[in-house]
Amino acid sequence: xxxxxxxxxxxxxxxxxxxxxxxxxxxxxxxxxxxxxxxxxxxxxxxxxxxxxxxxxxxxxxxxxxxxxxxxxxxxxxxxxxxxxxxxxxxxxxxxxxxxxxxxxxxxxxxxxxxxxxxxxxxxxxxxxxxxxxxxxxxxxxxxxxxxxxxxxxxxxxxxxxxxxxxxxxxxxxxxxxxxxxxxxxxxxxxxxxxxxxxxxxxxxxxxxxxxxxxxxxxxxxxxxxxxxxxxxxxxxxxxxxxxxxxxxxxxxxxxxxxxxxxxxxxxxxxxxxxxxxxxxxxxxxxxxxxxxxxxxxxxxxxxxxxxxxxxxxxxxxxxxxxxxxxxxxxxxxxxxxxxxxxxxxxxxxxxxxxxxxxxxxxxxxxxxxxxxxxxxxxxxxxxxxxxxxxxxxxxxxxxxxxxxxxxxxxxxxxxxxxxxxxxxxxxxxxxxxxxxxxxxxxxxxxxxxxxxxxxxxxxxxxxxxxxxxxxxxxxxxxxxxxxxxxxxxxxxxxxxxxxxxxxxxxxxxxxxxxxxxxxxxxxxxxxxxxxxxxxxxxxxxxxxxx
Amino acid sequence: xxxxxxxxxxxxxxxxxxxxxxxxxxxxxxxxxxxxxxxxxxxxxxxxxxxxxxxxxxxxxxxxxxxxxxxxxxxxxxxxxxxxxxxxxxxxxxxxxxxxxxxxxxxxxxxxxxxxxxxxxxxxxxxxxxxxxxxxxxxxxxxxxxxxxxxxxxxxxxxxxxxxxxxxxxxxxxxxxxxxxxxxxxxxxxxxxxxxxxxxxxxxxxxxxxxxxxxxxxxxxxxxxxxxxxxxxxxxxxxxxxxxxxxxxxxxxxxxxxxxxxxxxxxxxxxxxxxxxxxxxxxxxxxxxxxxxxxxxxxxxxxxxxxxxxxxxxxxxxxxx
Numbered sequence: 119x120x121x122x123x124x125x126x127x128x129x130x131x132x133x134x135x136x137x138x139x140x141x142x143x144x145x146x147x148x149x150x151x152x153x154x155x156x157x158x159x160x161x162x163x164x165x166x167x168x169x170x171x172x173x174x175x176x177x178x179x180x181x182x183x184x185x186x187x188x189x190x191x192x193x194x195x196x197x198x199x200x201x202x203x204x205x206x207x208x209x210x211x212x213x214x215x216x217x218x219x220x221x222x223x224x225x226x227x228x229x230x231x232x233x234x235x236x237x238x239x240x241x242x243x244x245x246x247x248x249x250x251x252x253x254x255x256x257x258x259x260x261x262x263x264x265x266x267x268x269x270x271x272x273x274x275x276x277x278x279x280x281x282x283x284x285x286x287x288x289x290x291x292x293x294x295x296x297x298x299x300x301x302x303x304x305x306x307x308x309x310x311x312x313x314x315x316x317x318x319x320x321x322x323x324x325x326x327x328x329x330x331x332x333x334x335x336x337x338x339x340x341x342x343x344x345x346x347x348x349x350x351x352x353x354x355x356x357x358x359x360x361x362x363x364x365x366x367x368x369x370x371x372x373x374x375x376x377x378x379x380x381x382x383x384x385x386x387x388x389x390x391x392x393x394x395x396x397x398x399x400x401x402x403x404x405x406x407x408x409x410x411x412x413x414x415x416x417x418x419x420x421x422x423x424x425x426x427x428x429x430x431x432x433x434x435x436x437x438x439x440x441x442x443x444x445x446x447x448x449x450x451x452x453x454x455x456x457x458x459x460x461x462x463x464x465x466x467x468x469x470x471x472x473x474x475x476x477x478x479x480x481x482x483x484x485x486x487x488x489x490x491x492x493x494x495x496x497x498x499x500x501x502x503x504x505x506x507x508x509x510x511x512x513x514x515x516x517x518x519x520x521x522x523x524x525x526x527x528x529x530x531x532x533x534x535x536x537x538x539x540x541x542x543x544x545x546x547x548x549x550x551x552x553x554x555x556x557x558x559x560x561x562x563x564x565x566x567x568x569x570x571x572x573x574x575x576x577x578x579x580x581x582x583x584x585x586x587x588x589x590x591x592x593x594x595x596x597x598x599x600x601x602x603x604x605x606x607x608x609x610x611x612x613x614x615x616x617x618x619x620x621x622x623x624x625x626x627x628x629x630x631x632x633x634x635x636x637x638x639x640x641x642x643x644x645x646x647x648x649x650x651x652x653x654x655x656x657x658x659x660x661x662x663x664x665x
Numbered sequence: 666x667x668x669x670x671x672x673x674x675x676x677x678x679x680x681x682x683x684x685x686x687x688x689x690x691x692x693x694x695x696x697x698x699x700x701x702x703x704x705x706x707x708x709x710x711x712x713x714x715x716x717x718x719x720x721x722x723x724x725x726x727x728x729x730x731x732x733x734x735x736x737x738x739x740x741x742x743x744x745x746x747x748x749x750x751x752x753x754x755x756x757x758x759x760x761x762x763x764x765x766x767x768x769x770x771x772x773x774x775x776x777x778x779x780x781x782x783x784x785x786x787x788x789x790x791x792x793x794x795x796x797x798x799x800x801x802x803x804x805x806x807x808x809x810x811x812x813x814x815x816x817x818x819x820x821x822x823x824x825x826x827x828x829x830x831x832x833x834x835x836x837x838x839x840x841x842x843x844x845x846x847x848x849x850x851x852x853x854x855x856x857x858x859x860x861x862x863x864x865x866x867x868x869x870x871x872x873x874x875x876x877x878x879x880x881x882x883x884x885x886x887x888x889x890x891x892x893x894x895x896x897x898x899x900x901x902x903x904x905x906x907x908x909x910x911x912x913x914x915x916x917x918x919x920x921x922x923x924x925x926x927x928x929x930x931x932x933x934x935x936x937x938x939x940x941x942x943x944x945x946x947x948x949x950x951x952x953x954x955x956x957x958x959x960x961x962x963x964x965x966x967x968x969x970x971x972x973x974x975x976x977x978x979x980x981x982x983x984x985x986x
Contacts, residue, residue: 178843180939186842188668190860193846198982200856203971205980207857209846215858216843239673242933242941247843308680309787310822434818443667444815447939448824450675457668605980635709638675638702643943 119145119154119597125161125576128543129168130486130552131565135544141166143572147596151568159599161576164591167547168564169229169573170504173554174349174379174414175495177219178233178247178256180240181426181455184445185213185496188457189424205606206252212424212459212496220252220609222502224600227575227590230555230563233258234297234349234379235428237449239637241291242646248614249652253600255571257558257615259349260291261428261453263298263331264305267632272334273326279628281338285621286629288344290645292654294558294617295346296339297379299428300353301331304454312431314354316366328353329370336374342619343659345559347375347412355432358388361397368404371411377557380416380494382476388531394468395531396475402482405489412557413483414492417476417507418469419499420462427497430454451636462499467531470524472498474532477510477517481539486548487556504550509584511541511549546587559657560615572597613653620659667808670815672790672824673938674702680710680822683786687723687810688745689794689828692730698828699733703790719782723748724796738779741770743801749809753816755780789814789823798827829937832883832926836935856973857982871897879903882955883926887912906955921958924950932956 120143127139144150176182186193189212196211199218208218223231231251236244236258248256262268262284271280284296302320303313311321316329332350339348350371354363364384378384387397405411427433430446433456437444445457462469476498483489491508495501510517514537521535541549555564562571574594580586593601600608633641648654677684684703691698699705707714722734725742740748748769754761755776766773783789791814798807810825817823829835838848845851845858850866852859863869867886870876871894878901887895888911898916905917908929914920924930929950933941953961 183839183842184669186846187848190847193858193860198857200980200982201853202980206844207853208844209858211846213846215846239675239940242943243839243935243939246933246941250843308676308822310818437668437815438819444670445668446670446672446815446824448672448676450673450679636675636679638673638678639940639942643945647943 119143119147119156120572120594120599121154121156121158122161122166122574122576123158125164125166126579127166127566128547129566130544130548131168131556132567134566141566141574143594143597145597147572147598148562149566149568149570149572159576159592163579165543165577165579165586166566167227167543167575167577168551168555168566169575169593169595170223170227170550171554171558171560171564172223172228172231172492172495172501173377173490173557174234174416174492175231175501176233176235176426176497177231177495178216178251179236179244180447181235181428181457182213182496183243183247184447184455185424185426185457186215188443188445189213189459192422192424204609210502212422212500214500216247216250217252220254220612221606224253224593224595225604225606226502226504226588227577227593228254228501228550229573229575229593229595230255230560232256232294232558235259235261235299236291236293236297237261237452237455238287238291238644239449239452241293242650245292245614245646245651249611251612252609253595253612255563255612255615257294257560258291259295259297259346260288260293261299262287262296263301263335264303264453266305266451266636267629269302269305269320269323269326269331272330273323277334280334281341282621282625283629284335284338285342285619286625288617288619289621292616292646292648292651294615294657295344295349296335297349297351298332298335299351299453300355300432301335302326302328303353304428304430307430307454308448314357315363316353316370329366332367332370333374336371336376340374344617344619345657345659346557347377349377349379351379351427351429352384355383355427355429356436358386358390358394360384360386361400364401365404368408368411374410376411378411378413380492380497381413381479382416382418382472382498383494385475385479386471391468394471396471396478396533398475398478398482399533402479405483406485409485409488412488412490412553413479414490414494414554415476415480416492416494416498417480418462418472419493419503419506420464420469420473421499421503422459422461423496423499424457424459425497426455426457428453428455430456432456433458436460450638464523465525467525467528470528471531474521474524474528474534477507478532478534478537480507480511480549481537482533486541486545487553489549490554490557491550505584505587508541508546508550508587509582512546512583514538514540611653613655614651615655615657616651617657617659668815669811670818670824671826671938673940674936676824677790678702678706679708680788681790682711682717683719683782683789685721685723685789685791686730686734686828687791687793688796688798688800689792690724690728690730690796691792691828692733693728694794694830695828703792704733719786721779721782736779738771738775741768744769745797745800745806746802746809749806749813751776752780753809753813756783756813756816756820783817783823784820786821786823789817789821791823791825792828793825794828795830826938833934835937835939836933836941839935839939868894874900877901881913881917882906882959885911885913887916906958908952922952923955923958924952926955930954930956
């Protein structure tokens with residue numbers, strides 16, 4: 119179907135580091151050994167990588183759609199996509215519309231995205247929104263760490279029950295894995311509280327602590343054989359001195375797999391906004407000695423954005439700090455959600471520290487298989503600004519230039535100026551594609567080997583990595599040329615990955631009365647019908663465990 | 666000002682010990698609201714149900730909802746914004762003059778009592794209806810109430826939610842937002858979505874006579890819109906999809922009878938708290954669903970030449986004017 123010849127290939131999964139290699143993609147859209155005699159792309163002098171994989175982003179669902187409603191002033195000034203024969207209209211900006219989201223990701227060479235926070239109650243909405251995001255393949259994570267039915271099981275010491283409940287919810291939501299946000303803290307927020315340390319009981323519970331939730335939920339994800347481990351947004355996000363909480367959380371995870379989301383927001387020293395400083399060295403050291411844990415940077419880029427998170431109490435604090443608009447949506451039994459528009463300014467000391475922390479983690483964690491490119495879109499900045507971060511990682515000179523613009527009293531608060539490391543193209547390919555694909559358990563992604571999905575991005579080699587990564591020469595999805603010289607050629611529908619963990623069939627009967635107690639819809643109407651998930655591709659966890 | 670501090674209805678059912686209905690008459694307009702979500706339900710946090718909850722009604726006149734309330738505050742018509750602003754001040758213990766309070770038709774004692782009850786609540790919820798959002802002050806009133814709810818969180822947990830009516834208006838909102846970024850009042854006439862309520866909202870477009878065709882699904886503007894808008898609908902080719910004969914279908918050039926959603930056609934309806942509910946049809950209908958009709962019209966349009974000649978327009982606008 120498609121042949122790519124003569125390009126310098128960077129394929130970390132197969133340890134190919136810049137060798138010239140030809141690639142063939144068969145009629146099923148997968149890499150094959152056999153040659154085919156259809157279209158050939160001459161990639162001589164060009165750089166070839168697997169399509170990008172975003173391990174943590176917020177592109178669809180109630181929260182981002184709430185953010186869209188709250189930011190018409192940004193839609194007004196941002197990039198607009200005009201309808202053409204192959205393309206729907208839409209708007210870019212801080213919270214892009216669905217069609218534009220697909221075009222912007224693909225336009226940058228990303229072909230898979232993981233929507234990291236979905237309440238089960240509105241999962242039906244999320245899947246319908248994802249169906250309107252063209253080109254990229256998608257997966258979703260279900261918010262679990264504040265689900266009261268599950269917390270009650272943990273409080274009662276019923277581990278197996280809790281595990282069945284989690285599996286039941288994943289399948290009800292038709293999601294791919296588990297997201298934990300501020301374990302216990304969002305449940306406490308339902309009464310206006312929070313949970314900022316791991317060992318105190320959660321408001322409304324006698325003995326259940328955030329630490330217990332972290333440990334048990336990570337174990338549940340492992341026991342269920344989910345392709346992606348627990349995806350954890352730690353307690354105490356954004357607060358000065360929160361490194362203690364983060365390291366404490368990591369200790370609770372010993373022996374389990376886990377993915378720590380947007381760790382930049384969890385790597386601060388100091389004890390107040392005046393004394394906040396980077397504590398990334400400590401955190402990176404932990405990652406460097408614990409290869410079972412992965413993370414994404416959650417890097418901050420200066421400029422306007424809108425923050426959205428299930429961490430309701432943090433957003434209330436941010437609203438009080440900034441005095442800007444505040445959206446909050448508590449979801450019955452399951453989770454919360456907060457939205458506050460925000461501007462990161464280089465002149466602001468806290469923002470400057472945050473900016474440095476994201477880059478420091480990406481540079482200090484030695485293995486790019488462990489730390490992935492993300493801005494926690496749109497929280498730290500919009501995903502379409504990833505090329506700017508790649509440039510900062512690849513060029514120390516450019517970093518030094520940017521550091522000069524920060525407030526002078528930032529000295530001694532950050533370690534970025536001392537870091538000499540510069541990302542190689544192999545590092546970039548690992549951090550933007552091969553690494554996150556492996557962490558997500560998507561074996562067919564981020565890999566140019568035979569049998570894997572034919573998702574490829576091809577760049578003209580340029581001196582400025584920011585320019586190079588912002589404007590791929592070709593983007594290929596499942597063997598189809600999607601982007602050719604900046605033009606969107608095709609906009610096919612993507613697939614959605616779903617996990618099917620095993621649970622005791624009696625869980626249904628167990629759930630029904632508890633459900634009827636706290637929810638406001640019919641039990642039968644709650645699980646998302648599989649027919650509503652467009653392009654569903656089911657990962658059977660049980661079989662995986664057996665084999 | 667700005668934003669919305671809210672929750673799903675199950676949170677109200679589970680936790681709300683203090684409920685304010687403002688400018689609405691749920692007893693008649695949302696008859697299941699009290700029993701399903703707000704007043705009558707018992708929960709693990711409110712085991713005694715109605716006895717554990719306090720309900721305040723704010724309205725300009727006595728309606729059937731008064732009987733369900735513990736406290737009724739009759740605000741002078743058109744003074745909602747003033748009253749909310751006074752409450753925001755009292756909550757923060759700022760000075761308010763007697764004249765200012767008098768203007769609202771209520772007493773200082775009643776307002777102080779309300780404020781102390783709001784602060785003493787464990788979980789407060791304010792529902793507001795068209796009596797607030799569609800009277801003098803309009804969106805300013807809604808914004809003021811939403812701000813009061815946000816500010817109450819400095820003292821205790823508080824949320825607010827509009828009491829939306831009509832069939833699935835929330836669903837239309839939600840989908841327009843994900844596809845265009847805006848909930849309503851959208852113009853595509855430059856090939857990409859632009860938003861300006863008052864200019865691009867349906868009534869304004871019709872009254873100005875800007876559109877030369879109308880396509881109406883699941884609504885009966887012929888019964889509710891101002892006469893100049895209706896007159897324009899009569900002038901232009903108006904196409905209506907509706908299971909019933911309506912004011913609009915009578916003035917339309919074409920009326921396609923469709924199966925009723927949720928009764929004879931499947932689909933999704935969004936609740937006022939933006940939770941999607943699957944619709945499962947109980948009956949069969951000889952008529953096609955709205956969705957099928959729209960799909961077939963779309964297919965027919967796709968066979969026609971594209972609306973613009975190739976290359977006659979830029980594909981992208983990097984900075985809008």
